[in-house]
Amino acid sequence: MSALLRVERLSGGYEPVQVFRDVDLVVEDRACVGLFGPNGHGKTTLLRTISGLIDPWSGDVIFDGVVLNRPGERRSRSSRNLNYDILVRRRMDPTRVARAGLVHVAQGSPLFPELTVAETLSVAVTAARAGGRAADVDMPYVLFPQLKARRQSKARFLSGGERQMLAMACGMLAAPRLLMLDEPTLGLSPKLRVELADAVHAIRATGVPIILVDQDIEFLRDLVDVLNIFDHGSISAAMARADIPDHDAVMAQMFGGAR
Amino acid sequence: MDLQSFVSILISGVALGVLYALMAFGLAIVWTTLGIFNFAHGAFIAVGAYLAWQFGSAAGLGLGYLPGAGLAVAAMFLLGVATQFVLVRPFERQKDIVLLTVITTLAGATILTNLLNVVWGPRMKQIEPAAGGELSFGLVHLRSQEAIMVVVVGATLAALAWFLLRTATGRSMRAVAQNREAAQLMGLDVHRLYALTFGLAAAVAGLAGIFIASIRFMSPNMGDDPLQKAIVVVILGGVARFTYSIYAAFVVGMIEAFSTYYVGLYWTPAVLFGLMILVLIVKPEGLFGRRQRSV
Numbered sequence: 240m241s242a243l244l245r246v247e248r249l250s251g252g253y254e255p256v257q258v259f260r261d262v263d264l265v266v267e268d269r270a271c272v273g274l275f276g277p278n279g280h281g282k283t284t285l286l287r288t289i290s291g292l293i294d295p296w297s298g299d300v301i302f303d304g305v306v307l308n309r310p311g312e313r314r315s316r317s318s319r320n321l322n323y324d325i326l327v328r329r330r331m332d333p334t335r336v337a338r339a340g341l342v343h344v345a346q347g348s349p350l351f352p353e354l355t356v357a358e359t360l361s362v363a364v365t366a367a368r369a370g371g372r373a374a375d376v377d378m379p380y381v382l383f384p385q386l387k388a389r390r391q392s393k394a395r396f397l398s399g400g401e402r403q404m405l406a407m408a409c410g411m412l413a414a415p416r417l418l419m420l421d422e423p424t425l426g427l428s429p430k431l432r433v434e435l436a437d438a439v440h441a442i443r444a445t446g447v448p449i450i451l452v453d454q455d456i457e458f459l460r461d462l463v464d465v466l467n468i469f470d471h472g473s474i475s476a477a478m479a480r481a482d483i484p485d486h487d488a489v490m491a492q493m494f495g496g497a498r
Numbered sequence: 499m500d501l502q503s504f505v506s507i508l509i510s511g512v513a514l515g516v517l518y519a520l521m522a523f524g525l526a527i528v529w530t531t532l533g534i535f536n537f538a539h540g541a542f543i544a545v546g547a548y549l550a551w552q553f554g555s556a557a558g559l560g561l562g563y564l565p566g567a568g569l570a571v572a573a574m575f576l577l578g579v580a581t582q583f584v585l586v587r588p589f590e591r592q593k594d595i596v597l598l599t600v601i602t603t604l605a606g607a608t609i610l611t612n613l614l615n616v617v618w619g620p621r622m623k624q625i626e627p628a629a630g631g632e633l634s635f636g637l638v639h640l641r642s643q644e645a646i647m648v649v650v651v652g653a654t655l656a657a658l659a660w661f662l663l664r665t666a667t668g669r670s671m672r673a674v675a676q677n678r679e680a681a682q683l684m685g686l687d688v689h690r691l692y693a694l695t696f697g698l699a700a701a702v703a704g705l706a707g708i709f710i711a712s713i714r715f716m717s718p719n720m721g722d723d724p725l726q727k728a729i730v731v732v733i734l735g736g737v738a739r740f741t742y743s744i745y746a747a748f749v750v751g752m753i754e755a756f757s758t759y760y761v762g763l764y765w766t767p768a769v770l771f772g773l774m775i776l777v778l779i780v781k782p783e784g785l786f787g788r789r790q791r792s793v
Binding site for chain 1 (some may be wrong): 677679680681684685687688739
């Protein structure tokens with residue numbers, strides 16, 4: 240069978256700094272793939288490139304048998320600096336990626352500060368329908384009962400955990416073929432982490448394939464089928480669930496030190 | 499001061515406020531949604547007036563006031579979309595887009611104004627008012643055209659507010675304004691929403707031009723003064739939301755009406771700009787404003 244998402248020799252970064260190079264990543268259908276690595280090594284940049292927010296420098300993103308990027312390398316520096324965006328086409332279009340069903344829930348996204356929870360969810364539904372997918376309107380409140388009480392609150396009055404729930408609910412409303420979650424438990428209290436972890440488990444139970452970025456190896460071990468260690472801008476190791484070491488072993492492996 | 503003049507000033511303040519609200523609306527939604535300042539807005543006002551004159555008046559195609567105005571507003575929508583595509587969209591990914599679009603929209607304004615000069619000539623014209631004469635209720639006297647304007651503008655602004663707050667497309671526009679990236683990740687078509695915003699702004703500017711041309715006169719430069727006023731209104735109100743500009747429009751209208759009576763016609767712009775500078779010093783986010791920008 241063919242893989243759902245195939246990232247081939249993808250390189251990218253923020254002009255002029257290259258953040259990651261020659262990343263190969265394969266996600267099988269119905270699988271959950273973990274991405275684990277230290278801060279500042281380019282995990283978020285990789286996800287932002289896969290979802291088209293920033294242009295890849297080289298390499299391909301193949302989703303569901305379709306190449307999402309325009310073929311070829313990035314343009315020469317002089318043509319990239321041209322003012323005319325229309326003449327210098329971007330290699331990827333985030334709207335197209337999202338509409339193909341590859342949905343990215345960004346890290347700590349403030350979402351739409353002045354829209355209420357209900358309005359935000361309705362925007363997600365509008366976007367999903369514009370992409371030709373049917374959205375299950377009641378699903379967010381089933382997945383996250385807390386959101387129901389906060390329906391009329393603006394996003395900027397939500398707590399960090401509620402905002403993360405809302406972002407994940409919006410991602411799920413898009414009826415994703417593949418969901419990319421970027422550190423859903425970032426900066427949350429231990430109690431909330433457990434709640435969010437439960438939510439990720441619930442999403443996992445619906446059978447949606449996930450790429451999950453997180454810093455908590457125990458959390459990842461419960462969820463993922465394959466764990467990729469992301470280190471200095473490339474994937475340094477991939478291991479099946481049974482081979483995932485515990486927290487201390489990973490720390491020792493990455494940073495050295497006594498076992 | 500007697501009651502009669504006080505009421506007259508109030509009415510003229512309301513009429514001015516209504517007009518300024520219409521003029522500032524487009525500027526405000528373009529700023530809140532795209533994050534740029536459209537200096538071609540004044541030119542849009544003039545083009546709208548000339549198109550309505552061309553379509554509607556007997557000297558032009560002679561279709562009548564309403565069909566002429568309707569056609570002009572529709573054409574302005576298309577002009578707005580085209581302007582966004584040519585003058586703004588190419589620079590979308592540039593870091594200094596605000597500065598770049600100041601120049602490109604200024605260029606657009608110059609081109610449009612000169613085009614009007616070439617096509618219709620610099621001589622003053624007027625669109626025949628939809629209704630002549632005056633209305634009076636007790637102390638209240640106002641021109642019928644002004645009464646029509648107040649009603650039409652009120653309805654237009656209410657419709658626009660309903661569109662932005664209650665419809666799916668309007669909500670998407672607000673979402674894009676607040677967080678472009680999150681909107682893209684959800685799969686909203688940002689370019690289409692930007693084009694729609696610009697088209698809407700231009701259409702409303704055209705409507706304002708039509709009203710100005712039937713209350714006052716029209717010339718290719720007729721948009722310069724409204725642009726200045728709209729800038730004052732938008733800055734006074736704060737750019738956080740389009741509703742703030744509407745409130746501020748009435749504040750500015752009232753101040754202008756009273757200042758014209760007490761201070762005099764020639765010093766009124768100075769009063770307004772002085773007030774604007776004062777607000778920028780004391781409360782830079784605007785009279786009603788918050789720092790966050792959102793429609």
